[in-house]
Amino acid sequence: MKCGKSIWGSKLMPEPVLSISRLDSHYGDFQALYGVDLTVHEGEVIAIIGANGAGKTTLMRSVSGLLKNRHEAICWKGQPIGALRADQIAALGIALVPEGRLLFASLSVEENLIIGGQTGRKGPWTLRRIYDLFPVLEERRNQPSTLLSGGQQQMVAIGRALMSNPVLMMMDEISLGLAPVVIKSIYAALPGIVSEGLTVIVVEQDIAKALSVSSRVTCLQEGRVSLEGYSEAVTREEISRAYFGI
Amino acid sequence: MDWVNAIVQGTLLGGLYALFAAGLSLIFGVMRLVNIAHGDLIVLSAYVTLTISAALGLNPLLSLVLVVPLMALLGYLMQRLILNRTMGEDILPPLLVTFGLSVIIQNALLVGYSADPQKLNAGAIETAAVPFGPITVGVMPLIVFVTAVVVIAALQWIFYRTALGRAFRATSDRQDIAQLMGLNRAHVFGMAMALSLAVTAVAGVFLGIRTSFDPAVGGSRLIFGFEAVIIGGLGNLWGTLCGGVILGIAQTVGAKIHPGYQILAGHLVFLLILAVRPRGLFPRMD
Numbered sequence: 001m002k003c004g005k006s007i008w009g010s011k012l013m014p015e016p017v018l019s020i021s022r023l024d025s026h027y028g029d030f031q032a033l034y035g036v037d038l039t040v041h042e043g044e045v046i047a048i049i050g051a052n053g054a055g056k057t058t059l060m061r062s063v064s065g066l067l068k069n070r071h072e073a074i075c076w077k078g079q080p081i082g083a084l085r086a087d088q089i090a091a092l093g094i095a096l097v098p099e100g101r102l103l104f105a106s107l108s109v110e111e112n113l114i115i116g117g118q119t120g121r122k123g124p125w126t127l128r129r130i131y132d133l134f135p136v137l138e139e140r141r142n143q144p145s146t147l148l149s150g151g152q153q154q155m156v157a158i159g160r161a162l163m164s165n166p167v168l169m170m171m172d173e174i175s176l177g178l179a180p181v182v183i184k185s186i187y188a189a190l191p192g193i194v195s196e197g198l199t200v201i202v203v204e205q206d207i208a209k210a211l212s213v214s215s216r217v218t219c220l221q222e223g224r225v226s227l228e229g230y231s232e233a234v235t236r237e238e239i240s241r242a243y244f245g246i
Numbered sequence: 247m248d249w250v251n252a253i254v255q256g257t258l259l260g261g262l263y264a265l266f267a268a269g270l271s272l273i274f275g276v277m278r279l280v281n282i283a284h285g286d287l288i289v290l291s292a293y294v295t296l297t298i299s300a301a302l303g304l305n306p307l308l309s310l311v312l313v314v315p316l317m318a319l320l321g322y323l324m325q326r327l328i329l330n331r332t333m334g335e336d337i338l339p340p341l342l343v344t345f346g347l348s349v350i351i352q353n354a355l356l357v358g359y360s361a362d363p364q365k366l367n368a369g370a371i372e373t374a375a376v377p378f379g380p381i382t383v384g385v386m387p388l389i390v391f392v393t394a395v396v397v398i399a400a401l402q403w404i405f406y407r408t409a410l411g412r413a414f415r416a417t418s419d420r421q422d423i424a425q426l427m428g429l430n431r432a433h434v435f436g437m438a439m440a441l442s443l444a445v446t447a448v449a450g451v452f453l454g455i456r457t458s459f460d461p462a463v464g465g466s467r468l469i470f471g472f473e474a475v476i477i478g479g480l481g482n483l484w485g486t487l488c489g490g491v492i493l494g495i496a497q498t499v500g501a502k503i504h505p506g507y508q509i510l511a512g513h514l515v516f517l518l519i520l521a522v523r524p525r526g527l528f529p530r531m532d
Contacts, residue, residue, distance in 0.1 A: 087429055
């Protein structure tokens with residue numbers, strides 16, 4: 001099967017960078033996603049919301065290649081990528097800031113950032129620019145990443161993803177376990193990141209936060225898309241229905 | 247003075263054990279693979295050197311120039327074509343495959359070279375010695391020890407100062423997240439095995455110059471290597487050198503007490519350290 005070019009190739013709608021169609025994801029015998037559809041256009045910020053276990057992280061793991069899928073279920077710029085390995089997908093310009101940060105404990109802060117640039121993709125993001133964005137990281141560059149505070153670790157995780165100069169950056173629950181003031185300072189950096197023309201998918205438990213940074217929102221419920229819409233247009237009732245299924 | 251001599255000779259012998267152990271330590275550190283075939287790969291290196299130095303008329307020490315890259319290539323291919331197919335959450339399948347490789351290597355060597363003991367002839371350097379006051383030290387054991395220090399230092403440098411080492415450490419920490427960074431796990435593992443067998447090639451040549459060898463001696467080299475790694479503590483290369491030295495000293499001092507105690511003394515010291523410090527002397531890894 002082709003990547004749905006017939007629908008998107010027209011002049012009315014530009015071709016999306018990422019299009020997911022009828023994606024079913026499994027962990028062994030357990031099915032976590034059922035026929036999920038999602039399209040993302042270049043430069044968009046999309047929010048994915050949903051309760052715990054709704055399949056948000058599974059969706060991120062599927063797109064980044066950590067979970068293997070039907071090859072045509074995920075398309076990148078018109079090419080099927082669903083069955084590629086994670087390192088091949090990273091080379092295409094898709095970066096993931098994983099839930100729980102998951103920095104490399106044996107690497108220093110700076111090494112964690114440098115290894116993010118392992119793909120060798122050229123672009124605006126360099127070590128210098130990451131340090132300008134998060135000055136505290138430069139002060140602590142030679143320390144093991146495990147000695148940083150949660151917020152600083154999250155900055156490293158975001159910096160590590162940016163170092164690959166991605167086209168699409170996916171951020172999975174970047175506010176999880178952080179103090180509100182820290183969350184605020186991390187989200188304050190987001191507009192500066194997006195202004196580079198980056199396409200972003202934000203997975204967030206904090207619905208107000210998710211809606212305020214995104215242009216479109218998709219809600220997952222028990223592995224299925226339960227709501228899609230423009231972030232400024234969706235109502236509280238729609239969201240709570242999509243969230244809890246009531 | 248005899249005792250001091252035993253300790254000095256044991257220290258130098260420890261260099262050889264550290265070379266046996268370094269490749270083992272590296273492989274376990276990067277991919278949690280217990281390579282049962284490691285001892286047989288050391289012996290294989292000795293036979294490869296035997297063949298190359300006989301065919302080209304090279305001193306076995308010089309033939310290292312060929313044997314090291316050859317074994318590294320073999321390591322890369324062995325990892326990519328065989329071992330990577332079994333790597334996963336469970337560490338048992340790859341361990342069993344290396345056990346099988348061990349049997350295959352031993353028997354292939356038996357078919358190719360027979361069970362007759364062989365020896366690598368490095369010429370006059372084998373019997374040369376330098377006096378240090380009342381103690382006389384063989385040139386060859388000295389070369390082995392210095393090489394071990396250089397090899398460990400080089401591995402240390404690769405691990406902590408190069409992009410390859412960064413990839414090794416990142417993959418060791420979190421294989422899945424390392425993949426997200428664009429690192430192909432299969433290739434990183436292949437490079438680790440290549441590096442391991444490059445060190446193994448050096449160990450094999452020194453083994454073959456020091457003692458005679460036959461296809462069946464790999465097992466005991468594996469044990470010495472394991473003991474050095476575990477005494478030193480997992481994941482610490484300098485610790486591995488230290489473990490090799492402790493094992494070497496234990497053996498020579500044991501032999502000094504009674505020639506029959508040589509191997510036993512090494513194992514007893516190993517057991518003692520394991521009982522007191524179950525994670526080894528300088529562990530870096532959980």
